[in-house]
């Protein structure tokens with residue numbers, strides 16, 4: 246049965262089922278869904294007797310603290326150990342370049358499989374399962390494993406649950422559908438330690454991050470007409486608080502929590518002086534705005550890169566006001 250109406254679904258089930266070795270990669274700066282999907286898929290394919298190498302573009306590829314306890318961490322290899330793979334599975338990558346330095350190896354392989362849920366995914370694989378209504382890539386992996394007849398266990402279910410709980414904002418965002426919770430319930434039935442996961446993933450910030458969050462909240466600016474709230478973080482902030490940029494994903498959630506705004510933006514200064522901008526919306530679409538700046542993402546959660554804060558805020562506020 247082809248799920249989600251995804252044309253290549255059955256072929257992906259076949260190809261993964263027949264492969265002896267699979268190289269699996271997620272996107273650069275992997276989040277909970279990228280890592281949960283990656284390790285869950287790796288554990289499951291190993292359970293079928295296949296060799297797997299799981300990785301992402303980073304030097305070194307090392308699990309961030311909130312996820313370092315994830316089962317399957319032992320299948321992580323460094324990106325430079327990946328050559329031309331027979332079967333290459335790209336997970337949670339909205340475009341081929343999200344693989345970073347691994348894109349060439351991915352395309353050099355015999356079969357590149359692209360499994361993802363980002364709108365705007367350009368079907369960069371030889372086989373593509375792109376389902377924008379899926380809560381997470383982990384959800385798609387779970388359904389594929391079901392069709393491949395891989396029995397779940399606590400470890401696989403834990404990885405996939407982490408992917409779902411993080412990408413749905415703890416089952417709060419609009420991508421949480423009845424089927425999402427049904428699948429999550431099924432995963433929990435494999436003794437997934439949900440309260441422990443909540444602690445490890447959502448209550449694991451360093452003390453420095455607490456202080457950095459304070460700075461960012463203190464700086465927040467409200468653009469009333471556009472119902473936009475924004476703030477920013479500099480490299481100096483990171484140095485002063487001892488925080489690594491990879492720990493700063495939660496800053497946008499702190500900024501977005503005011504009822505005074507529908508859209509929240511946070512500007513994070515990159516080593517090259519430019520700003521990585523994250524947008525979160527409670528209603529107005531921000532995906533198109535991000536794409537117009539060469540970025541990408543979902544309707545309610547998107548991002549792009551900008552040169553400076555003031556002019557970008559002005560133009561984002563204008564786009565929001567005009568409803569474009």
Ligand SMILES: [Mn+2]
Pocket residue numbers: 278279337362381382412
């Ligand atoms: Mn995802």
